[in-house]
Amino acid sequence: MGGLVNVASRTAALVVFAGCGEPEAVGTATASFGSGTGSIDDGFETMVGWSGSTGWVTTGPDDPIGPCGDDPLCLPPSEMVPTDKPDGLPSPLPGVYDDQGVAPPDAGFRALIGFPTRQRELLEDRVALMYAPGSPLFRGYMTVDEWMAEHAPDPTDVGLVENWLRSRGFTIDYEAKNRLLVQFSGTVADFNATFQTELHICLRKNPLWEDPPFPVYCTLDRFTLPKFVAERTNGLASADLPAEKGELTPEVGAIVADPPGPEAYGPRAFYGAYNLHPLFDAGFTGAGSSIGVVAAGTYHAIDLQIFWKSFGVVRELPKRVAVMEPVFERVTETALDVQWATSMAPGAEAVVYEGPDARNTSLLFTWNHAITANEVDVLTFSFAHREDSEPKPLRHQYDESALMGAALGMTLVSASGDSGMPDTPCSSPYVLCVGGTELVASQEGMIEKEWAWVMSGSGPAKSFARPYWQDADVHIDRRAMADLALCASTDYPMWMRRWSKWEYFGGTSFAAPAFAGMLAVVNGYRRSLGLPRVGYLNPILYGDETTRSTFRDIKYGATEHYHAGPGWDYPTGLGAPDVALLALALP
Incomplete structure (x- = not known):
């Protein structure tokens, strides 16, 4: 995990794997930390040299959806054009994600679709000021309600995407309270048809030293989303096998002091x-x-x-x-x-x-x-x-x-x-x-x-x-x-x-x-x-x-x-x- 290493399993050699191969745009590095102030459009002050960018550019239009409201079936054909979008599923990587072949079409899945922070650059400017001693906003933290009002994804956008997912036969299981994430579920066959991809099963190397690899979904190709979904979301953040079910076994034993030795x-x-x-x-x-x-x-x-x-x-x-x-x-x-x-x-x-x-x-x-x-x-x-x-x-x-x-x-x-x-x-x-x-x-x-x-x-x-x-x-x-x-x-x-x-x-x-x-x-x-x-x-x-x-x-x-x-x-x-x-x- 982040991790946990058993002493007996430690080896001197480290194995280095190549990256997944997707292009990475690191953006422009921000200028140096300054002590001066200047003004920005919303009236609060900012530091000289702060550009507000971490290199992650989000998408999503601010314009209203139009007469269709949140009905995805009413959107014009131009909004349904298949659009390439990076996805959050791993690709096979030897020693980390080992491809086991195509996932059964009748198997289940659960997945997360992610939404961008609204007015992100403005929020990054504000956060920089919150942590600049001497700034009038120093440690002036936001409340959740303030963040929701100013920066949560538009509920109409989220509703539109959720209704589209339902129209494809999926179930909406959970919506994050800040609307940045929605979990949905269904069958692999419907997933493949909807996103024009093919889920594979990969064995994920278990970061815990003694535990065996566990199965996860992976893909070989990029995803395709309808244009209106691609523009309003960050794309698929994850897709996994359904959560396992079971009963938590009862605990037994007495609570006693039992100090260990000096070995650790x-x-x-x-x-x-x-x-x-x-x-x-x-x-x-x-x-x-x-x-x-x-x-x-x-x-x-x-x-x-x-x-x-x-x-x-x-x-x-x-x-x-x-x-x-x-x-x-x-x-x-x-x-x-x-x-x-x-x-x-x-x-x-x-x-x-x-x-x-x-x-x-x-x-x-x-x-x-x-x-x-x-x-x-x-x-x-x-x-x-x-x-x-x-x-x-x-x-x-x-x-x-x-x-x-x-x-x-x-x-x-x-x-x-x-x-x-x-x-x-x-x-x-x-x-x-x-x-x-x-x-x-x-x-x-x-x-x-x-x-x-x-x-x-x-x-x-x-x-x-x-x-x-x-x-x-x-x-x-x-x-x-x-x-x-x-x-x-x-x-x-x-x-x-x-x-x-x-x-x-x-x-x-x-x-x-x-x-x-x-x-x-x-x-x-x-x-x-x-x-x-x-x-x-x-x-x-x-x-x-x-x-x-x-x-x-x-x-x-x-x-x-x-x-x-x-x-x-x-x-x-x-x-x-x-x-x-x-x-x-x-x-």
Whole structure:
């Protein structure tokens, strides 16, 4: 996933696969971060040099549909012309997506169609001002209602497309509350006929070390949509086999302290290594703040409580939010993310957003749902996929949601992955991308040394232009990852409680939820001072020198492709955080 690496399975060699082959337009890199102001048409001020572009140009006319209203059968023939549109389904990629042949026509599917953010460039300008100290809009976050009124896809456009899907024999299962996504379902035969394509079954390499590949749909050719659908949508964001059904088995066992041995790190090592103790000692443990976890399936509540009890963590159980189809299984990645995120912020409220499985349809919709709910300050995601294995529309639909999160004042944290290459959704400029280090420290976090982890997901994004806040550090025209890094090594691993026993693993799946929990503690401290939550951190981490100085520079180590060094670097970004100093420094 984002990932999770078993210590015993680690190999020295990294296998590099070619990209999917689709053309990538990175756009024009934005100009440097400026301190001056100028005016734009709607009356608020903007920074000199801010162009508002991340390289993703959305489509969709603003003109009314006309006398047909939302009836797709009434549209003139010119609106029904078949139009090529990139799709969000993977193509076969040896070792990642292995083609198994044509999908049975009578099989079922579920798919997501994505819609663009309305007035996106205007929103990007506004978000830049929200995170520019000294701006009159600094930390003036939007509400969901404001975002919906100004930037949600036109409901008439969404209704038109939904009615067209129904006219093709599909069922509308879920519409995202922000209207950026609609899930629909039907048969493979109808899918192929509607989109003039042919679904294949591919076996997706399972990012979990011990689990077998799982089947997903893939395609060999581009999709075709009617002109009116192609113009009003970002296209098909995903298509998957139907969600499996089953019963969640009841939990058994007693909640007892059962501390593991010294073979791996527990939460206290992170408290020490990343300097949470001054905040804890002053009574700041995350109270008044909240953290969300994007999940597939659910976790084992008894294992979670044993994890807490064994490491001296006292807190309430998370709130569980069911998203889409009912959950029927417990998933390792979900258990890990919840254990480590909640342990870093014992006083923070926690919410786990549970999609039915770890396929793209579920993960993207759940991510978008959690952002739209706007009920947590920090949201963490560790089901990352290597960016070059995922199609462009999927990557960019994650970015559509992430931009909304930034506008609402949420911090979106993602694992950078464990391939030594970029992952999605980390590649979105609106996501805080957490890479990995090798940390040598005591069980209490007394650091001996720390260097870049060889498998830390990192590198230039495929299609997002360099954001303005990376101008001083990055010398290519694309968004660069990672932004920071925490312990993730398989050589110096971390504990988790899994299926009633202790196991240790490595991976940025530990780093991302751990840092998200740390930010919940920071937000709790800020709330005590009457300050707003930190929100979209990237521009301030890079652009504010006082904030930037709270990171410990990681100067040594390398991945297969990039070396760490003085200052920002690909494997470790700005370095490792000192959380207590970060809380004091953030404007």
